[in-house]
Amino acid sequence: MSILVLGIGNLLLGDEAIGVRIVEVLEQRYLLPPHVEVLDGGTSGMDLLDVMANRDHLIVADAVLTGDEPGSVVMLHDDEIPAMFTRKVSPHQIGLADVLMALRLTGEFPARLTLVGVVPQTLEPGIALSPVVQQALEPALQQIVVALKQEGVKVIPLEVADANA
Template sequence: MANLARPPVAVSSDAFFFEKDKTSSILILGVGNYLMGDEGVGVHLIQEMARRTLPDYVDILDGGTGGFLLLNCFEAYRTVIFVDATMDGKEAGTINLIRPKFASDFPTALSVHDVGLKDMIEAVYLTNLHPDIHLFTISVEEITPMTVALSPKVAAAIPSAIDQILDLSGKLTTVHP
């Protein structure tokens, strides 16, 4: 039997944001285009997290290329951890943590979804919401249209990135009980 890629797992719906008080929860939000190879690493990471047992204070969301559609996340959560790909010239699979305060603090756009992401962050601050935002980036070397496969180095970075995200989440929970 051939080793087929698993289809994406539906993580939530619009009703998800109204199910419970999320002020003490941390949202892990993976963004990217699942159909563009390594550019979709944020979505792949969320799919991997969906297969794990996570702490009760962690919620995950496959944000895809949502842009402004994700704005309600910032109304519901005080802390949001983004995961996205970046083409920053570093070796593929390099993981970095950035504390963006403005849209200009986000890495250079890889595709159209980043324009929406940057605009959404500016809108968050214009609405007078002040969430604690953290951004994990995973370096990619190229984008391969019309494939869901990740390059070996980028795929190999996912477990380490998840460990770093969960470690940060645990530390943030003690800071923001």
């Protein structure tokens, strides 16, 4: 089993950074088994092709435009996801849609694909998340934990792991 949790976003565009911030907190708070890789993909686009290829499950955390209220957490699966990226939040999503298409064309598409998205309030230049998106970070993180547990992954809070060491 090979699982990748990928956070994408631009740290300089406010709420656009939510995907990266989610995976940062995931790494800070949880111990994950070796078959689960957590990666800050930033705005890498096609550079992520090799790392995303042939995964049993790819879980992507990102900012998404759905028409829902800012701070809403959206969870999509498999074929629902490429359609979501026809409505771009920022230029990096062109890269993600291209990578997903390339993986499909080469037969290296992940067996399962999950998107945990947060609707941004602002995409203005700045390094802080808006308060409403900051509040969505925890529910979005928990959706990723649920997705991992559904795959049979033991997601251990670090304070529990440290206490048992």
